[in-house]
Amino acid sequence: MATLAQQFTGLRCPPISHTRLSRRKSITQIQQKLLNSRKNKTIVSAVAISNAETREREELNQLFEEAYERCRTAPMEGVSFTLEEFHSALEKYDFNSELGTKVKGTVFCTDNRGALVDITAKSSAYLPTQEACIHKIKHVEEAGIVPGLKEEFVIIGENEADDSLVLSLRMIQYELAWERCRQLQSEDVVVKGKVVGANKGGVVAxxxxxxxxxxxxxxxSKSTAEELLGKDLPLKFVEVDEEQSRLxxxxxxxxxDSQAQLGIGSVVIGTVQSLKPYGAFIDIGGINGLLHxxxxxxxxxxxxxxxxxxGDTLKVMILSHDRERGRVSxxxxxxxxxxxxxxxxxKLVFEKAEEMAQTFRQRIAQAEAMARADMLRFQPESGLTLNSDGILGPLSPDLPADGLDLTDISPADD
Structure with missing residues (x-):
């Protein structure tokens, strides 16, 4: 058997083409050139950006150096105001934020919780609803606090969340109220007070x-605290002590004081309040009198x-009154x-009330005149005498011949 080498002796392989190798080499070279080109462009771009940033930094550095030099050598150059004017402005807007300080402000916004107030400080101040009025309100606008209102406030605290100040109008109103009460007490004035509460010792007005x-x-009056609740009472001040909050x-x-205005013999209209075995209590315009x-x-x-x-309405006449005890008969x-x-x-009594009261007053006036005449009998130098009709007659030619009729003298006060 022929060997394998002998069998393939006659076979020939075609040689490798130099053209194909050259083509591949060319493509590889082109790709390498493209990569090198891109790489060179990236380097050039980076160098260009770096140079631009460097120039910009140099320009900024130059500006800063020039500004620093101007501030060092001529700080007021180009400024439209003087250093004195600047210090004056600082003093003008210098703000004291201590507690209890009174400041003026302008309301510029309101909401359900209160109002924002501009007090020319570094931040806005806040006025809570409960600090907006001495009376209890649900919204600040009930107290007339609306945007644009200019008012004086007092600083009562600081909000730690945003460093804003907390204001109050209620404290200022309290100060004014105490001052007003002291004034009314000094003038001994009668005021109206609404009963809003009660305890075992009295009522709160x-x-x-x-x-x-x-x-x-x-x-x-003999009314209970429950009956007085919600009613207005005439009152006078007994003690006004702001430091102890005692009123x-x-x-x-x-x-x-009101009873002092009622002369003996005056006719007034009253309402029966209650009946007792010994008499009836009559309300005569806020004064409780006894009709025995x-x-x-x-x-x-x-x-x-x-x-x-x-509940009956009737006319009654004032017989007497005890000012100390506040009792009227x-x-x-x-x-x-x-x-x-x-x-x-x-009905006839009510119709003739004024007429009968006038007669009663005349009798009182005549009795008083006779009492005075009795005193004059012991003083002959007065020049007067009393005739049988209760008329003071003259003992000197300076008085009328028919004497002085005292029956028309107005009734005396108590």
Missing amino acids: EVEGLRGFVPFSQIS VLSNRKAMA VSQISHDRVADIATVLQP LSTKKLEPTPGDMIRNP
């Missing part, structure tokens, strides 16, 4: 936005309820045209 205490011993009021003193059972009629009244009922008996009319015909 609101006056000038402040809450004061009215002891039961200083209330003229004490009296209804009795106010009533005594013996002063209802000339005839005996066995049962007051047969003549009067709570009343009468319908003196207004009866004939004894017993208050029981049989009360």
Whole structure:
């Protein structure tokens, strides 16, 4: 058998083509050139950017150096104001943020929780709703706090969250209210106070936005605390102490002052408040008076309820009043045209009330004149004498011959 080498002796392989190798080499060279070209361009671009940044930095550095030199050698060059003007402006807008400091501000925004106020500080200040008014309100606008309002506030705190200041109007109003109460006390003025609360010792009344205490011993009426709640009472100041936050009021003193305006014999309209076995309590315009059972009629009244009922309106006459205790004594008996009319015909008593009261006052005036005349009898130098008709006659030619008629003298005060 022929060997394998001998069998393939006649076979020939074609030689490798030099053309194909050259082509591949050319492609590789082109790719390498492209890569080198891109690489060179990237390097050139990086160098260009680096040079631009360097130039920009150099220019900025030059500007800074020039600015520094100007600040060092001529700091006020090109400035439109002087150094003195600058310091003056700083003093003008210098802000004191200590607690208790009063500042002026302008409201520029409100919401459900309060109002933002511009007080020319580094940040806005806030006015909470509860600090907007001495009275209880739900929204600041109820107290007239609206955008654009210019007002004086007091600093009461600082909000740590944003370093804003907390303002109050209520504290300023409290100061004014105490000052007003001191003034009213010095003038001994009667004021109106609304009863807003009560305790075992008395009632709490609101006056000038402040809450004061009215002891039961200083209330003229016999009403309970529940009956007085929500009502307005005439009051006078007994004690005004702002440092102790102590405000004490009296209804009795106010009533005594009002009663001083009622002369003996005055006719007033009253309302029956309650009935007692010994008489009826009559409300005469906020003053509680007693119509004793013996002063209802000339005839005996066995049962007051047969003549009067709570809620009845009637005319009564002032007999007397105790200013210290705040008690007033009343009468319908003196207004009866004939004894017993208050029981049989009360309408006639009311119709003739002013006429009967005038007669009563004349009798009082005449009695007073006679009392004065008795005193003059012991003083002959006065030159007057009293005739049988109760008229003071002259003992000198300077007085009228028919004497002085005292029956028209107005009734004297208590």
